[in-house]
Amino acid sequence: MADRSVEAPRAARPQDIRNIALVGPSGAGKTTLVEVVLHASGRIDRPGTVEGGTTASDRDPVEQRQERSVHLTVNPVMVDGIKVNLLDTPGYADFLGPLRAGLRGADAALFVVSAADGVDGRTRLLWRECAALGMPRAVAVTKIDHPRADHDAVVAQCQEAFGHGVHPAYVPAVEGEGEARRVTGVWGLISERFYDYSEASEPGSPPQQREAPDWLRAAAGPLREELVEEVITESEDEGLMERYAEGGSLDPDLLIADLKKAVAAGGFHPVLALSPTTGVGVRELLRELPLACPDPTRRPLPEVVRPDGRPVRGLSCDPEGPLVAEVLSTTGDPYVGRVSLVRVFSGTLSPESTVHVAGEDHGTDERAGRITVPSGRDAEPVGQVVAGDLCLVAKVPAARTGDTLSEPEDPLRAVPWAPPQPVYAMAVRATHAGEEDKLARAVTRLAAEDPSLSVEVEPETHRMVLWTLGEAHLDSALDRLDHHFGVHVDTADPQVPLRETFTVPAQGLGRNVKQSGGHGEFGVCRIEVEPLESGAGLQFVDRVVGGVVPRQYVPAVEKGVRAQMEEGVGSGRPIVDLKVTLHDGKAHSVDSSEMAFQKAGRLALRNAAEEGRLRTLEPVDEVAVEVDDEHLGAVMSDLSARRGRVVGTEGSGDGRVLVRAEVPRLETLRYAVELRSIAHGSGTFTRAYLRHEPLPPRVEARLAEH
DSSP: BBOOOSSOOOOOGGGEEEEEEEETTTSSSSHHHHHHHHHHSBBSSSSTTTTTTSSSSSSHHEEEEEEEEOOOOOEEEEETTTEEEEOOOOOGGHHHHHHHHHHOOOOEEEEEETTTTTTOOHHHHHHHHHHTOOOOEEEEEOOTTTOOHHHHHHHHHHHHHHHHTEEEEEEEEEEEEEGOOOOEEEEEEETTTTTOTTOOOOOOEEEEEEEOHHHHHHHHHHHHHHHHHHHHHHHHHHHHHHHHTTTTOOHHHHHHHHHHHHHHHSEEEEEEEOTTTTTTTTHHHHHHHHHHSSOGGSSSOOOEEESOOOOOOOOOOOSSSSSEEEEEEEEETTTEEEEEEEEEEEEETTTEEEEEESSSSOEEEEOOOOOOEEEETTEEEOOOOEOEEEEEEETTOOOOOOOEEBBBBBBEEEEEOOOOOOOOEEEEEEETTHHHHHHHHHHHHHHOOOOTTTEOOOTOOEEEEESSHHHHHHHHHHHHHHHHHHOEEEEEOOOOOEEEEESSSSEEEEEEOOOSSSEEEEEEEEEEEEETTTTEEEEEOOOOOOOOGGGGGHHHHHHHHHHHHHHHHOOOBBOOOOEEEEEEOOEEEEEEEHHHHHHHHHHHHHHHHHOOEEEEEEEEEEEEEEGGGGGHHHHHHHHHTOOOOEEEEEEEETTTEEEEEEGGGGGGTTTTHHHHHTTTTTTTTEEEEEEEEOOHHHHHHHHOOO
C-alpha cells in the first residue's frame, strides 16, 4: 500500500471535527471499511488487506501475524472541510479494553454489521454499552454483495436487537442471486437520489447519479414513507407534520436537517448499505457521517477532578480552556519510545510542552515530545492539537492508559473509564534461565499499556500469573512478550490456592531440646488446636500459668505456629482458620531463646496435625453472570454442573438477567471461554473471592490422580 504525499487532515476548531468509533464483531469488515474510506477520500492510493498485513489500522506486528485487530487505532480523513477521525476498535470480545477506550475518545459510534452474518450476541452487548453512554449511533450493513447476503433480513435483525429508531436511510439495488449476485448502487430514501456504481472502475470510485429503477422505487417506497414519518415524529416540527399530513411535497434538505438532530439526540439510528470490497455505498457513508454525527462541542465532557478529589465545574470543549487530555492507549515504539494516543477534551496541546501526568495513584510532570497525527501507516507532526481532536504524543514515559495530561500549574484528572475485569489466568515463566527479571519488566510494561491485563504472583509457587480477558487476549500478550520484548515463556494452568484446616480439636507437644555440648537449645510448649469458621485466620491465646513459658518467649511460639501454618504440613498446603491455645511448657535458664521457642511452636503444630485430622479446603468465588433471558436456563444448568449454588436472579433490564452464584474456583478456570459458547456471545461475568470450603472427597481423589 502506498500513501499519497498529501498533508495529513487537520482541524483548527472543534466544530470542524467528528470522532466516530467503528464498532462491531470480528469479521464484520471494520478494518477493510477504513481502508476503502481512506482510499475514497484520497488518503491512500489503494486499499490494503488484512490478510496481507498492509492495512492502516493493523500496524502492529502482532495484528499482522494474527490477522485481527488488537489495538485501538485512529485514521483521520477530510470530508468537505470536516476532519473525521475514524477510531477502528477491535471486534473480538477479548479486547474490550481498547473498545471502551475507543468509545471514550469518540462522540458517535458506527456499528458495522455483516449482511452475510447478521447480528450476534456480542453486537447486542456493544449496542447496550453505547446506549448507556448516551452515544449517537448509526449502522453500516456491509458485505451486501456477498453470495449469502440478505440485507433486508439483517436490517430486520438490527431493528429487533437494537430497538426503536433503527431505520434504513439507503437501500441497495441488488440483481441476481447467489454467486451471480450483483449490487449496482444504493438509493437514498430521503433525497430520492440513486447512486449507480455499475460503471465504477475500482473500489472507492465515484458513482453516477441517475434515476432510481422503477422496481427499486416500488420495492423500497414503503420504507421511504416509514422513514419520513419517523423523522418528522422525532423532529416534533409541527409545520412539517402538517404539510406531510396534507400530502404536500417536503424539502429533502429540511428532512435531512431534522434527521441530523434526531441522530445527535440519540433517538434515530440510520442504516446505510455498502460493500467495502466493491466500494458501493462508501461515498454515501463518507458524506453522511459528518452530517449526522455531532461535533465534540455537542457532547458532554467526562467528569474532571482536582488532586484532592474536588469536581471541576464549567469545563467545555474549548481550545482556550484549561488543558484536559486523556491517554486512550499507550504502546512502545522501538525508535521513539512510549507513544500515547490522546484525546484532547479541553484546551490546546502543543509539542515539547511540559504537562502534568496524573493517574489514580500517581502524578508527575513530564516534557512531552513531538505530537503527530496518523497519516496512512505513517504519522505527520503538527504544531498544536485543539480541544475535540485526537493525536499521538511521544516521549511521555510516565503515561499509562487512562492517565490525564494537564497544565503543571493547574493539575486535573479526568475520571477514567472502567476497564473490564480480567477473568482468564495463565501462569508464565521464562523459558531461558536468567531472564526472570527481563520477564518481570516486560509484563509490567504490558500492564501499564493495557489496564484490562493484570499480573500477580502465586504465593505457593512464586510463579507469575497473567490475568486476561480470554484466550485471544492471552495469545496477544504472549506474542508481544516473545516478539516485542524478546522473552519466550512457558505456560501452565494457574494453581488454585487450596488450603487445609483441622476437623476436630487436637493437642500438640513441641519439644525442641538440643544439648550436646556448648550453648544448646531448649524450648518446650504444649498447645491446644481448635478449628474456626472460614476466614477467621489464626487466633492465638496465651493461657500459661506459673511462668513455665517465660513471657518474653510467648510471641516466639506464636511466630513459629504462624510460620508452620504458612508452610503447611505433609501436603505443603497452608493451614488456615485455627484457634491455638498455649497452656503449658518448659524453659531453661541458659539454653532457652526466641529461636528455640519458635522451633518448638512449629513442632507443636506438626504434632497436633498427626492427631487432629486435616481436611482440604478449596476457594469459592462469588460469581455474577449477566446474559440474555433466552440463555438463562442453559447458564443455570451449567453453573449447577460446575458444583455452583445459584443464590439469586434479577432482571437487569433490556431483556437481560443477572445470575448470582457461589462457584468453586476449580470449576471456572476456563469459564471466560466457555460462557461465550453457552450464551452465544451475550454473556459477561465477574467474580470475587468469597471463602474457602471443604473439598469433596471425590474431587480431591480426582486431583490426586493428576
